Amino acid sequence: MTVRGRWGVAVTALAVVTALALLLWPHPAGPVDVAGAAGRHQVRLVVETPAVGARDLTVEITGPEPVDRLVVAAVMAEMGHAAVPVTAVPVTAAPVAAGTTAPGRFRAAGVEFFMAGRWDVAVTVHGPDGAVEVVLPVLITS
Amino acid sequence: MRRTSRALLVVFAVGAAMLAGAAPALAHGGVVGEDLHVAASLGDRELTVIVRRVGPVPGPLRVDVVNHAGSPGGTLRIRAAAFGAVPAGDEVGLRLADGGGLAGVTLHVDRVGAWELALDDGRETARIPFVVPADVTPAWQWVMSGGYTAAGALLLAALGAAAFGRRTWPPLVLGGGAATAVVVATTAALLSQGMPEGTEIDPVTGRPPATTVPDGAARPHVNLLADAALVAGQRSPIDLRLVDGATGRPVDDLVVHHNALVHLVVLGPGGQFAHLHPARLGPGELRVWFRPSSGGEHRVYAELERRGAGTGPGGVQLVQTTLSAAGPALAETTPAGLGDRDLAGGTSVRVEASRLVAGEPSVLAAEWSEDGRPVRDLQQWLGMAGHLITVGPDATVGHVHAMPPAAVTGSAAAPDETVASGGPRIEFVYTFPTPGRHRLWFQVERDYEVVTVPVEVDVAAAAPRAEAGS
Numbered sequence: 001m002t003v004r005g006r007w008g009v010a011v012t013a014l015a016v017v018t019a020l021a022l023l024l025w026p027h028p029a030g031p032v033d034v035a036g037a038a039g040r041h042q043v044r045l046v047v048e049t050p051a052v053g054a055r056d057l058t059v060e061i062t063g064p065e066p067v068d069r070l071v072v073a074a075v076m077a078e079m080g081h082a083a084v085p086v087t088a089v090p091v092t093a094a095p096v097a098a099g100t101t102a103p104g105r106f107r108a109a110g111v112e113f114f115m116a117g118r119w120d121v122a123v124t125v126h127g128p129d130g131a132v133e134v135v136l137p138v139l140i141t142s
Numbered sequence: 143m144r145r146t147s148r149a150l151l152v153v154f155a156v157g158a159a160m161l162a163g164a165a166p167a168l169a170h171g172g173v174v175g176e177d178l179h180v181a182a183s184l185g186d187r188e189l190t191v192i193v194r195r196v197g198p199v200p201g202p203l204r205v206d207v208v209n210h211a212g213s214p215g216g217t218l219r220i221r222a223a224a225f226g227a228v229p230a231g232d233e234v235g236l237r238l239a240d241g242g243g244l245a246g247v248t249l250h251v252d253r254v255g256a257w258e259l260a261l262d263d264g265r266e267t268a269r270i271p272f273v274v275p276a277d278v279t280p281a282w283q284w285v286m287s288g289g290y291t292a293a294g295a296l297l298l299a300a301l302g303a304a305a306f307g308r309r310t311w312p313p314l315v316l317g318g319g320a321a322t323a324v325v326v327a328t329t330a331a332l333l334s335q336g337m338p339e340g341t342e343i344d345p346v347t348g349r350p351p352a353t354t355v356p357d358g359a360a361r362p363h364v365n366l367l368a369d370a371a372l373v374a375g376q377r378s379p380i381d382l383r384l385v386d387g388a389t390g391r392p393v394d395d396l397v398v399h400h401n402a403l404v405h406l407v408v409l410g411p412g413g414q415f416a417h418l419h420p421a422r423l424g425p426g427e428l429r430v431w432f433r434p435s436s437g438g439e440h441r442v443y444a445e446l447e448r449r450g451a452g453t454g455p456g457g458v459q460l461v462q463t464t465l466s467a468a469g470p471a472l473a474e475t476t477p478a479g480l481g482d483r484d485l486a487g488g489t490s491v492r493v494e495a496s497r498l499v500a501g502e503p504s505v506l507a508a509e510w511s512e513d514g515r516p517v518r519d520l521q522q523w524l525g526m527a528g529h530l531i532t533v534g535p536d537a538t539v540g541h542v543h544a545m546p547p548a549a550v551t552g553s554a555a556a557p558d559e560t561v562a563s564g565g566p567r568i569e570f571v572y573t574f575p576t577p578g579r580h581r582l583w584f585q586v587e588r589d590y591e592v593v594t595v596p597v598e599v600d601v602a603a604a605a606p607r608a609e610a611g612s
Contacts, residue, residue, distance in 0.1 A: 006314065013321035017328060024332035073503045073571075081545060082571035085503040114545055124502070130605050131502075 029141045038125045039132030040064055045121060050140050054110040059088055059123055062103045069126040072108040074119050083112040116142035179401040181524055182421040183430045184261060184268045187213040190559055191261065193272045199254050206246035207236055208559050211591035215240035218261050222249045225256040242590025244560050254348040266429065268421035276349045282334040289327025296320035361448040362388035366461040368442055374469025377433040384426045392426025399447035399458060401524040404428055407531060407539065411438035412473035415583050415596065417531060437469030443539055460539065477596035485593065488513050493584065493597050500577040501604040506530060508584045508595060509567045520564030522546050523587035528568035535578035542570045577603040
């Protein structure tokens, strides 16, 4: 085999190893984006970094009724743990006038996911007619 | 020839660098089994028995016993026996210190599988089941270490052939083999990151499951039978029998759940409270000694978990019964509500709660201080920073846990009861299901003593719920 051929073999082997490494290298989990309906509100929940620790959650609410207060409470049913509920702070104004459908954006800061696994995040929407709730699943990785 | 060798060296160096990157996966690959903590009341003693993680079998078995404050010292006779076999080794005496502390003995285990640890206090023998797991090396680990070993050997052979051989092809073939081995080993190391930690171990045999049983099927319900001749003010035994609801056979498949086989909550007629951990004497038979402070009917709740199908969990059950005690029924003094209160020994506690509305999660906190300084030496009890038991007006029972800080930071290693670093604030989150007057008991451990703080709170009714859906 020529010198060039040998280099070819070596470079090919290196390329194969590099390609496999890039393909199989563990990637951090992507954001969790789940949605559901709480009464007449459409609720969308985004967890940018679904990993163990205190995480900031974004909640988008679309609905015909105003939102007085929005509480995010995470529960890990498997282990019987409940995290401290967090009252979300509006980022953009929630729909105030009846009939509007523009989404209101809320941010819940520091929701403690203290273990890896399946968490159920209850989003409670307090409005003029009382409270409605939707429970959305979030998978937390270590 | 020299160039080929150099190229191969580069390939090998890259592989070695990747191995270094994948190292964390190796760390938990071989770890099988963990320390087992079991709380048990044996006679007059409140004990926590810690069966340490077992290494290769046959080998030593380390058993530590935590004695609690108020439990007398003395000697326990301890021995380990494989299930249905002659005990391995002799009985060993374990000297317990008065007033709480940790003492340990080293026993010997000679086989994989189900074992029983017998602790004899001279009057009763508690038998604690545990499993010695087989030390199973996962397949990927074999592939990885084999691959790198082969790569090293092949590389040396290639270098040797290049230096001393006359033909051109052997170093190339050997070097190609080395590269292939590196690729295989690296692939295994990288794939292992996505695999579950450890290996599944059958809780009966201690070995990887022979057949795959679908997880998730729950076992039948348990009937609780309690037998006792209780007299107010006297310490006497409560004998418990656990019977399978489908077959009538003794229930002997309990798994240790929150560091005990059974958590027993006894509520007296005047709101008296006790959180006990019966010791297992034999299959389906447990005993705990109890001194009721009042006569009358006592409600007995037993929280337990059966093994599930396959290696899966079986779910927790709360079974209940009643026991009556002879003597006059006494009403306990009504516990205080939220706020500050002084406890014995200069300790005081401030109990706080966020708005208490039925159906909404509430944060309940107890903040501990001693002579005005915050307490920072609370110990973990039953693997948790604190426990909160709630009983509602409609007899709903809640058992709420405060996670220890180690778990919050994501550390896998659970510290012992001997580590005193908790406090001053222990927080619980609980959603009261019903409005009305609820009685709560906050429980933490300090100086090997379980401190119980009873509290009474009023929970407001929820605002009328909006119609769900439209």
